[in-house]
Amino acid sequence: MRVGVVTFPGSLDDGDAARAVRYAGGVPVALWHGEDDARGVDAVILPGGFSYGDYLRCGAIARFAPVMRSVVDRARAGMPVLGICNGFQILCEAHLLPGALIRNDVRTFVCRDQALRVETAATAWTVDYAAGQRIVVPLKSGEGGYVADGATLDRLEGEGRVVVRYVEGNPNGSMRDIAGVASEDGRVVGLMPHPEHAIEPLTGPGTDGLGFFTSVLASVATA
Amino acid sequence: MSVVVEVMPKPEILDPQGQAVLSALHRLGFTEVTSVRQGKRFELTVEGEVDEQTLARLEQAAATLLANPVIEDHRVSGSSAHAEPSA
Numbered sequence: 001m002r003v004g005v006v007t008f009p010g011s012l013d014d015g016d017a018a019r020a021v022r023y024a025g026g027v028p029v030a031l032w033h034g035e036d037d038a039r040g041v042d043a044v045i046l047p048g049g050f051s052y053g054d055y056l057r058c059g060a061i062a063r064f065a066p067v068m069r070s071v072v073d074r075a076r077a078g079m080p081v082l083g084i085c086n087g088f089q090i091l092c093e094a095h096l097l098p099g100a101l102i103r104n105d106v107r108t109f110v111c112r113d114q115a116l117r118v119e120t121a122a123t124a125w126t127v128d129y130a131a132g133q134r135i136v137v138p139l140k141s142g143e144g145g146y147v148a149d150g151a152t153l154d155r156l157e158g159e160g161r162v163v164v165r166y167v168e169g170n171p172n173g174s175m176r177d178i179a180g181v182a183s184e185d186g187r188v189v190g191l192m193p194h195p196e197h198a199i200e201p202l203t204g205p206g207t208d209g210l211g212f213f214t215s216v217l218a219s220v221a222t223a
Numbered sequence: 224m225s226v227v228v229e230v231m232p233k234p235e236i237l238d239p240q241g242q243a244v245l246s247a248l249h250r251l252g253f254t255e256v257t258s259v260r261q262g263k264r265f266e267l268t269v270e271g272e273v274d275e276q277t278l279a280r281l282e283q284a285a286a287t288l289l290a291n292p293v294i295e296d297h298r299v300s301g302s303s304a305h306a307e308p309s310a
Binding site for chain 1: 232240289294
């Protein structure tokens with residue numbers, strides 16, 4: 001199974017995302033932001049970093065990169081897409097996910113191992129977790145505050161589309177402690193914390209993040 | 224000709240940058256300031272006269288790229304001379 005990892009100018013975690021795919025048993029495929037087409041991949045990851053220097057707003061310019069047209073079209077047709085950190089910001093800007101990310105309420109960049117609760121196993125990227133499971137993965141972002149209007153938040157909660165929530169303290173002012181959300185069909189997921197940095201004990205706080213990458217292999221195999 | 228697009232965080236959206244500026248103002252003794260909201264101003268130069276059609280097109284540009292309607296309000300205004308700061 002081939003998982004595309006997009007590199008934008010300013011992406012940082014494309015290497016780790018590709019490595020996580022490999023650890024999970026998939027084949028990572030490097031996609032360049034200037035490509036017109038994401039053909040030949042079964043899923044796509046938009047990695048963390050500072051695409052286009054975070055100019056204008058985080059993710060606002062990356063959203064219009066040539067490769068995104070194909071990613072958006074295929075996501076709407078059910079291809080799994082995972083946006084991590086800057087990738088989450090890009091998915092919100094592209095309207096594949098509702099809401100937006102604003103500057104942390106603590107006004108500082110937050111970099112720490114963060115406890116999360118996986119709220120649903122009913123997405124393409126979380127089937128290998130149990131709902132309610134506590135995991136720890138790194139969080140490193142300056143603009144990670146999730147915001148949306150009340151009606152949108154109620155809909156997300158009601159439809160089981162809050163994927164992960166911060167526990168043991170809200171690090172950035174995200175509304176309702178939301179760390180990640182999913183699209184209506186559960187195929188597109190975005191989150192601020194970095195599961196790709198927690199896939200093996202040598203380089204991360206543990207292996208809690210690997211499940212995102214094994215999940216999508218299972219999701220595509222059974223789709 | 225110039226068109227100015229002003230973008231502000233929506234009133235209900237937290238503005239940590241504005242809050243940080245407010246605290247700094249208070250530290251400097253400007254205690255009469257009770258609130259700061261920080262936004263962005265874009266000065267666009269366009270060919271020819273700025274007419275209704277141009278403004279309508281740039282309104283679209285503002286809503287598509289310059290502002291994120293989820294968290295920001297924006298205002299597009301034409302100017303016959305170079306862009307003046309709004310009063």
